[in-house]
Amino acid sequence: MDAADRASATLRRRLRVLAAAMFAVTVLAASAVALGTLATGWDRSPSPATATTGASSEGFSVWERNRDGTPVRWDACSPIEFVVSTTSLPDGAEQDVEDAIETLRAATGLDLVVRGSTDERPSGTRLPYQPEHHGERWAPVLIAWAVPGADGVPLGDTDRGVAIPLAVGPAGERVYVSGQVVLNAERHDLRPGRGDRADSWGATVLHELIHVLGLGHVDDPDELMYVHPGEGPVELGTGDRAGLRAVGADGGCLDVPPPRPVQVAELPER
Ligand SMILES: [Zn+2]
DSSP states (O other), rough: OOOOHHHHHHHHHHHHHHHHHHHHHHHHHTSSEEEEEEEOEEOOOOOOTTTTTTTTTTTTTBBBBOTSOOOOBBBBTEEEEEEETTOOOOOHHHHHHHHHHOOOOOOOOOOOEEEEOOOOOOOOOOOOOOOHHHHOOOOOOOEEEEEEGGOOOOOOOOOOOOEEEEESSSSSSSSEEEEEEEEEETTTTBBBSSGGGGGBBBHHHHHHHHOOOOOBOOOOTTTTTSSTTTSSSSOOOHHHHHHHHSSSGOOOOOOOOOSOOOEEEEOOOO
């Protein structure tokens, strides 16, 4: 077993722990008002053995499916709101976010909206309902640059970023209502825009936001959701577009639980 295999085995064990934790939360939530579950997408090079998991014949994968087989997704009949943390932003970050949102708005038909900036910082235990910060609504998706290891965010030293979409609702009928995208503020080798996937903040932000909309990785170097960070295209591929349609406006309205306090599973250690 080489180092990559050991790392992969460790990750699998941690994911099993997370799955067990989520099950426990499911049981607890039977008598609670709502359930929060987390999916994390951190972008590091996997071992070849894990690179093909989750891909569908349509060229995309999703984090999770509901009981009826449809992807867990956002409600297509409400705006999906984003805020950008103002701390540690690299040059061009706000433009990269705006460009990624515009690309995804066109590809999904969803009403994606950047509401502005915030002083809120990312956290591994960020709650999706924070009326004191964001009013009586599900908290907008927080986009932030942060130092690895800060506040329990599962961001490794060399990772470009991590996406943490958050779904609520009973098992088999979940819907995303909030989330975070945390980019690595110490990756000073990355540049604004979408010039080259190898050193592009723009493509990285776009990739992570696609995770927040519900898509996972694929083992296809022609897709932006290619499993190897730093490789692949800087724009959407055919499979990426099919996946974004699958979680997009064509799916129609969903019943969204009203905003209220939610218990969330803790994120696994990195
Ligand atoms: Zn990724």
